Amino acid sequence: MGCRCSTSRTSTAAAAHAQAKPRCPNRCGDVEIPYPFGTKRGCFLNKDFLITCNDTLNPPKPFLRKSSIEVVNISIDGHLNVMQYTAKVCYDAKGYSVDSNLPYITLSKFTFSRTGNKFVVIGCDSYAYVLGFLGEDRYKSGCTSTCDSLDYVTNGSCVGTGCCQIEIPGGLKELEVEAFSFKNHTKVSSFNPCTYAFVVDQSQFHFTSNYLALGGIRDEFPMVLDWEIITDKTCEEAKICGLNASCDTPKDNTSTSSGYRCKCNKGYEGNPYLSDGCRDVNECEDPSRNNCTHICDNIPGSYTCRCRKGFHGDGRKDGGGCTPNQYTVIKVALGVGISFVVAIMSISWLHFLWTRRRHMKLKEKFFEQNGGSILRQELSKLHGQSSEKAKIFTEEEIKTVTNNYADVIGCGGSGNVYKGFLPDRTPVAVKKSKFVDQAKIDEFINELVVVLQINRRNVVRLLGCCLETQVPLLVYEFVGNGTLFEHIHKKGNLSWERRLRITAETAGVLSYLHSETNVPIIHRDVKSANILLDENCTPKVSDFGASKLVPIDAIQNCTVVQGTLGYLDPEYLQTCKLTDKSDVYSFGVVLVELLTGKMALLSDKPEEERSLAMNFLSSLKQNRLLEILDNRIVNDGNKQQLKEVAKLAARCISVRGEERPTMKEVSLELQGRLSLMSNGQYYLRDNVESNGVQETEYFTSTFYECRNGIGSHTTPTDGYDSVQQLELMAFDYER
Template sequence: MGVCGKLLQIMVPGVIIFAVVSAATNAKPGCPNRCGGVEIPYPFGLTEACYLDVSFNITCDDSGIPKTGILNVTSISIETHELHILNSVARDCYNRFGGVLYKGWFSVRTGQYTISNTKNKIIVLGCDTYAYLSGLQNGEWYSIGCSSRCPSLNNVVNGSCSGVGCCEVGFPDGLKDIEVKVTSFKNHTKVWNFNPCGYAFVVEKGEFNFSSSYLKNFHLPNKTVPLVLDWAVGDEKCKEARNKPNFACQENSECFDPQNRRGYRCKCKQGYQGNPYLHGGCQDIDECRDSKLNNCTKICINIEGNYTCACPKGYHGDGRKDGEGCAADPVQQANKIPIGISSVLGLLVLLVGGWWSYKVIKKRRMIKQKNKFFKRNGGLLLQQQLSSHEANVENTKLFNSKDLEKATDRFNINRILGQGGQGTVYKGMLADGRIVAVKKSKVIDEGKLKEFINEVVILSQINHRNVVKLIGCCLETEVPLLVYEYVPNGTLSQYVNGQNEEFPLTWDMRLRIATEVAGALFYLHSVASIPIYHRDIKSTNILLDNKYRAKVADFGTSRSITIDQTHLTTLVHGTFGYLDPEYFQSSQFTEKSDVYSFGVVLAELLTGEKVISSTRTQESKSLAAYFIQSVEENNLFDIIDSRVLKEGKKEEIIVVANLVIRCLDLNRKKRPTMREVAMELEGVRMLQNTPKLQQNYEEYEYVEEGMYKPWDASTSSTMSALSIDTQPLVSFQTV
């Protein structure tokens, strides 16, 4: 039996158990509530009178298989607002001579649903394979992917998708209408003896376990894998929807808004359970039937939506475990005094001894727990790393959890500044009045833990005004925390792509920010005591302080190297659109890979364009390809941002454009160093301050040293490989 046969054996019993446990999740009265073995709860339905609106229509075919559109449904949850479906697999097969046997891709048109980022992951399987997923997030095009290779079969590890034989990657919340494509680097000609095919699919977490045998034969019954979709009602949020006649939340229920997607959801109020979308669907819970559901010491009385406690005759109090409890009346207490006096002294001794023992045990437990969290959060690894680096440990404060909870109002959701792959950042105020940013890690797995410790070590070595400053960290909590200086004016991306009218990004500001970022990267590459590669330079990782000075941030994936090293060999990591094509193919990251990413940022500053855009042609979806294509076609000034054209001198724009082209050269050896980049940008800024000379421009000459065409037709939405000479693309003379 193949992998998917096993998956369905696990999943179908789960559906049956859900139907038994959650009997209140039912259909609209008078409507069929099942299709085959799957329960169809309202707002979903099988006929027009049985669903909330047409977006919740489920069809039931002759074989008893429920479908939404063309997708097979295996279960529907009201509590978690999830829809479980079966999804296709993309595969890519070749013969021993590199000829194509089968080449396929798949897409999922999710309609009003979104792909759950917490319940699914992308899997790529093969020994000469790469794949990427594309989809819409909040109306914008988004792409992500990974590559898998096998230096030899001895490197393949069962159960591990770390890039050898199998790789896996997550994706952001709110993604919909996805498309997955898979292809090969060398048509599997180097690995034919054991792996003629590559595969890619999106699968529910926990439902796929990699085996090396899949590289020879990955058999899929029905060619499907399980996938989880998120759903909500309508396009409006609760505030707009609750005053409309078609508001879906019924009595004894409440409305809440899901994050990062449109629509709203309903749930039964506390003290009720059932289907919040049905009239009378939320029924009162009898808390008195289960002692775990109430807090009464003697008598529990169930009331609508809640319960109350009482004391029996002869006792007084509120009857609650967390309150007064039930104490005997004075008359009865007097009758018990002779009996009680003899035991009070003994009980007092026991209480004192017990209290002392409790305090000792509690203190030991707290110390043990803090030590446990310290070790689990990488404290020992951090000590080892700091001891092997010239870290500014005297400037790095170790905070306790109470200080940071107080500073962030117990990590209040209203204090969130942003969310990323490594964690969530909150705004906080320390006891001394300083405003800080507190980064709270999302998960506690070994891979993310190493990124957290790496960021502490990297930032502890950096002392530069254009790099975000690390103030301290906290390791005694369940998840590790980092404390940074607070940078108030958001990211560079917000100003470049958002075009803030209240504070427009002038040409002078763009040049200054570019120079500051280039100077910071030059410092990391060449001036820091140990060279550091950032590995994720992009406009969202460049912050602006209160004077709109640039601050390079997010060092979770950065790496420090020894003086004699020229590159790092790692799993490919980065952001599509900014990723060095040569690094993507070789897995070797050099300082010139940071140069390529900076070149993309510089192109953003010049054009105001998004790095990946679905509105551009297939060959120029990436900004790098679009910029170079425009220069090749003599259209440089057609794509330059209107404010830059208005405020900047043409010779300045040409110099910076030439610098962009050199940074984006496919051959990394021809790219400039960050020192050269910083010096050229500083030279442009100095030129601005010199007296204006009378200038006579020749017609702009565009030098074509080779064809500018996509790196691969199937990956044009993510990157382009460019054949670029290092000489200037645009030349001019001054007289």
């Protein structure tokens, strides 16, 4: 495997002027051929500098004279890169040689570079020699490389473990490389039973353990030759160098050498071997080449510095530089100061106007994008109290209300909630979603208008919205006593009567949404965390972000199922068909939470038993209801009512939607149970049964409630069977 390289020894400036003799080819393939080298008669200095260009190859390749030594780079600073074969010897496990190659190279006038090359030996059972002549004396040196395992070989390290290297002396004109093995192949034949040796340009070689793999070594490596012009005259007598150039004796030459090299004088660059090859460098074009502080004037071979008008001095960085005249300092300082102030003020004002205009356009874009115009039209059609209270806030108003979003009172996967105060100090909650579906903006606005019209005590009132931000902001009334979830699972301070009242009022709200609004509303995310409690523990249903408007008797097909695991209707989850019975299921799970005090997902249960709903149904079926009920609400006077509410909850969380009651039916039944509790009927029944008396009739065609010491007379709720209200049946769960 061959190698082509470009040496880094040639400077950029030299490369730019490394031209050939006039009317002579300056390239062979990819390699530049500068004078004193050449490929044709009259183009090279003498036969030692003849380059044979083999143009039958693709691309053409240059060779030294008529030899097989391929040239890959020529630099006019006295170095030449050529390719040389790798010495190799390989053995089988019995110690027999199976492959070998021992290269030999002889040069006429050029020598192998001492500073540019290294002699390298690679192998794990290997040693090799490099041989040659220094004048009339025979030279021989060697290097040994061993290793028992590749684990001990370090990339970049060539000190004897897998790789060793030594320097070669300067002045060698003949080079022979011999590779050998200690023939201890039983340990190393598994990865490479070979020895490799070569002289290589050290800037082009970096040892890695890959070289020890079979086939990992190149067939050729580049090496560096030193060239010079040999003459028995002096350099000046032989007129080796051109104009504006001088002779130079190579520093790494041998003491017997009579060779010379040329270099361009200071301030010139190019090919010093051509008569006019060294050309003046214009130091003033490149600031890095001169030391002038103000004005640079180029002269042949150098440059001069001077100061511009209003300054005095030598104008040099390494000298006195340029000092401004006294009046100039004041004038310049004043002008600069005024200009700077004017520029800063102008830029600031333009930036302010540009930022303000850009922000206004962005707000207008968001307002239209979020359906602002549609919402305005819809609100203008409303003439009730709700529309008067609903407000479209500006972004600046929201920032003022929330004190620039300073007080975060809630955060979740869908967004954050911030507390704020209206100008009249009314507390509000501002909900900022993380994203909005732009494809459903019309639907969002329609639902927003409907929710704005809901004026129920048990619904968190929507006061308005802001559509000037990337996602709409919703402004709700502030309910500050936490969520039902927190009161059940963290505080545990709710009595059974209060729990029953919360469920009855919540069921009333859902019944209203399903059957009493112009277009039925399915909440779609009923859960204890979305039921807020005020200071009187009055429930308020919140978070209508996932709600859907569904025409009467219609089934909503959804492409994406939305809701919360544990509360999600299994029939909706399986079929993607949303009905009002989906809310009934979720409400049933909340009812079970209130009965058991347990979370909707039971993390301490096996995976198949983690659903509270399924766990609850299983307990009812096995007549273990009292075992799963919350001990904090069970007493001798309410067990029968707990059983009946549990029966209602079981109907709500039925797997099949058609078996579930409607929210209106649920609301009526819970209101009836609450009325019985207010009248003490369940307490009476439990006491009567405990005394062995079987009561079948009660005098309760009417109910009395005492609130704040004032009695009020009400009749049983319409549609609710008063006999069924008062009949206390033994609980028998059936499906």
